[in-house]
Amino acid sequence: MKVNGKIISITKSQTLIDFLKDNNYEITKVAVELNGNIIPKSKFKDMTIQNCDSLEIVTFVGGG
């Protein structure tokens, strides 16, 4: 699958929230697009991701 433009491989399909946690993303600071669709935070635990998906994860850092 593609994550932020890089090809990676996952061994088993998993929920989006598990994928984000396993890869140390802070759930409250991200915006996620899966295959071109923005995924609301409430759906993170329901969405399953698998090889061939394309994921774009934006992490916000503080300051303004």
Add this chain to the structure above:
Amino acid sequence: MQITLNGKSINTAFTSVYELKNNLYPDYETIIIINGFQINKDYKLSENDSIVIIQKGAVPSKEEFESMISARHTPKVYEKLKKAKVAVAGLGGLGSNIAVMLARTGIGHLLLVDFDTVEPSNLNRQHYFTGHLSMPKTEALKKQISEINPFINAETKNVYVDEKNIENLFRGYEIICEAFDNPESKAVLVNTVLSKMPSVKVVAASGMAGYFSSNSIKTERKIKNLYICGDFTNGAKPGTGLMSPRVQICAGHQANMIVRLLLGIEDV
């Protein structure tokens, strides 16, 4: 010959701009802009020239203001921007500077949203003065904008933006500028707008703390309808504070992306 003077098409027999000026405005010192360029010597008039003559030191009328900005920005650009509406969420180092830039550019309608008041610690980077201390940021900024260009319609909302009020607050705005400080608030605004307001574009910011290279700050379109400006890495933290130059560079990126989107350019 036919020329445009202060936004109005007129027929003139005068052959030079100083002749025109001395006849129409004999009593005062003026600024003269010809086809977008300010001149300080006489100029021979040609057919279809666009001339702006305004009194030095006086606040121009609405028509003079418009023709002056229009001359500076080219007329079609100005017309589009004048009709545009942009919402700025958060009026700190990014938002206050962005709002001022958009006002100077002639964006006709601005919505300014913040819940906070001006504090001494804001003055290192935010567009406020000591005279604004303790004022709501919305009010302080609206006052400045009315002095920069009295013909900009600046609407203010003095509220804390959260998931529940976003749709109501920003209804009717096709471009929302995310200019918060807190990363969780940035994510909430971006997520809510992108998922619930599918036609709206968000111009957000992430990473502008410290005094790292200016050139590391970029504009990227990371997700459909989401443009992000910043270095995407350097958040504000102890030891890496927010300083005026990089905050303003990032604000400039956001303001310019907003102008580009308003002019129909989606490319970063």
